[in-house]
Structures are given as C-alpha cells and as structure tokens.
Amino acid sequence: MSTSDxxxxxxxxxxxxAGDPSRLAAAVPYAQTMGISLLLAPxxxxxxxxxxxxxxGEHLIGNPVLPALHGGALCALLESTAIFQLLWESELSATPxxxxxxxxxxxxxxxxxxFARGMPTRQGRRVTNVRVEAWQDDRSRPxxxxxxxxxxxxxxxxxxxxx
Amino acid sequence: MSDERLDAExxxxxxxxxxxFMRAVPHNNALGLELRSxxxxxxxxxxxxxxxxxxxxxxxxxxxxxISALIDACCGAAVFQALRKPMAIATLDLRIDYLKPAAxxxxxxxxxxxxxVTRHVAFVRGVAFLDHEDDPIxxxxxxxxxxxxxxxxxxxxx
Numbered sequence: 001m002s003t004s005d006x007x008x009x010x011x012x013x014x015x016x017x018a019g020d021p022s023r024l025a026a027a028v029p030y031a032q033t034m035g036i037s038l039l040l041a042p043x044x045x046x047x048x049x050x051x052x053x054x055x056x057g058e059h060l061i062g063n064p065v066l067p068a069l070h071g072g073a074l075c076a077l078l079e080s081t082a083i084f085q086l087l088w089e090s091e092l093s094a095t096p097x098x099x100x101x102x103x104x105x106x107x108x109x110x111x112x113x114x115f116a117r118g119m120p121t122r123q124g125r126r127v128t129n130v131r132v133e134a135w136q137d138d139r140s141r142p143x144x145x146x147x148x149x150x151x152x153x154x155x156x157x158x159x160x161x162x163x
Numbered sequence: 164m165s166d167e168r169l170d171a172e173x174x175x176x177x178x179x180x181x182x183x184f185m186r187a188v189p190h191n192n193a194l195g196l197e198l199r200s201x202x203x204x205x206x207x208x209x210x211x212x213x214x215x216x217x218x219x220x221x222x223x224x225x226x227x228x229x230i231s232a233l234i235d236a237c238c239g240a241a242v243f244q245a246l247r248k249p250m251a252i253a254t255l256d257l258r259i260d261y262l263k264p265a266a267x268x269x270x271x272x273x274x275x276x277x278x279x280v281t282r283h284v285a286f287v288r289g290v291a292f293l294d295h296e297d298d299p300i301x302x303x304x305x306x307x308x309x310x311x312x313x314x315x316x317x318x319x320x321x
Binding site for chain 2: 005008030032033059070076100102
C-alpha cells in the first residue's frame, strides 16, 4: 500500500485481530456520515460472510413522497461494500481504486436498512471485476446491482483514487 | 448556463423548480448540494468540501460515493429541466468513470445534460470537475424512468 494507505493498513490489521470488520468502516468519515458499516452474517446459509449495511436514516432519502432511498446513497453502499470486501478478503498490496461502475436500479429502496454483498467475478493482476448486490428484507430480491472495475496493482504510480 | 430559446420568465420558473427539488430531497441537503445554475435540460450542482464526506482521513480527499451521489443528483436535476411538466423520475441505470481523484479541501462541481427525452425514458450525460470542465475527475452516462408512480415500490430509486 502507498504511504497514504498506511492508516488503512493499520486499521485493517486491528479490525482483523478483533474479528470486527465494522472497525474498518468506522475509520472512514464518509461511511460514518452515511451510516454504512460492515458485519459478519450471523447465521443461515451465509453465516460468517462479510456484508455491507447502510442503516436507515432520514438523510438517505431521495424521494420524500414515496419515500425512497436516494440513488446516490445506494451507489455509495454498493461501491463501499465492494472496496471493503476486497480489503477484508484479499491480501492486496494497494487500496483498490475505482475505475468505473455501472449501477442498475431494480426496485425502489424503502426507508429501512439495506445490505450488500459483492462477488468478485474476475481477479486479475491489475484489475478486479466485482458484481455487487443490494437488498433489504429479501436477499433474493435485490433493489440495486452494480458491476465495477477496481485497479488493485501494487506499483507506486501517480495520484491514487482513495476509497 | 442559459438557453436563448427560453425567456426570462421560463428561466425563473426552471430555477425555482430546481431549487425546490434540491431542498425537498433530504440526501441532497445532507450532502450540502448547491444548485448553481439550470437551463433547458441542463443543471450545475456544487458539492462543497466537507470533512464528514472524506474517504481517506490521511489525504483528506472526498469519498467517491459522495461524488457519485452528486452526479446522480445533477443528472436527475437535468432531467427535471428537460421535462415539459413536473413528474416523478427514478434512476434506471448510471455508469460513472473515475478519471482522477478529487483534491483535499476543494469542492466538486457537476454538470449534466439531458440530451434526449422519450415518453418513458430520459438519457443524461454528466461530468464532475474541480476547476475546469475540460479537466474532469469523473464522467457519467445514465438513464431515468419518467412518470414513476408515487405509491409503488416496483420502480427504481430516485
């Protein structure tokens, strides 16, 4: 990781030692502001799996009439979850930098907690492709999905995109 | 970003609609988004620098998610400016490319242009930059559904 990533390396080590991924999210001011955190799925077929969660708050509303979550907030949950998951589950030598992502909005986001989980579809030496899904009550009915490319190579290059 | 085909009254109406739209959306308010200008099918929105929106506390650079939300909001505002009458809209899809990082201590400006409106769908391009539009930090292309029902949960997010 580059020098500007040293804080993250330390936070990641502490979070892993404590077995508590929420510490990783808590170190990122934007995630705190949004109410985005991480948890390990408590039980069922996905027990122990790392999940992103965005706790509902009025500040996430994009359509006050329905009401519905803001598309930008869902986009942030999907992107953050993918990055946190790559950090937590891979031994990367650099913080993943988002190259691009496409978000598809399938259902209106209701004013409740939203969960997300990424599936790395192709992990190359320089680029990783991740498909991320967000859902609310029913994991089999995603409300938004994203496909994203991240630069994960370790060379010290020019300016880095931060998480 | 005025349009010569619109008279002053039209422009005032569009501006007022746009500002109402910003104030009425809690997430836009939470990010501190400022509607800077509107035109026919166009909008410019500013995201002020805010420590609460930082992604990397060591560099102080804004999180990509805040910039995504800015672009989404700006694209939505541009769609509103392209509609003949106000109606509910919902993002269908949005692609964002990140060209370079934002800079610490600096806010981000987004501009979006809704260049095509059909009966059901609006098509929008957007760009986010620090100083100059020709030196963007992110570019986007998106589509929005028009006239989404206000009581349904089957359509996309706003």
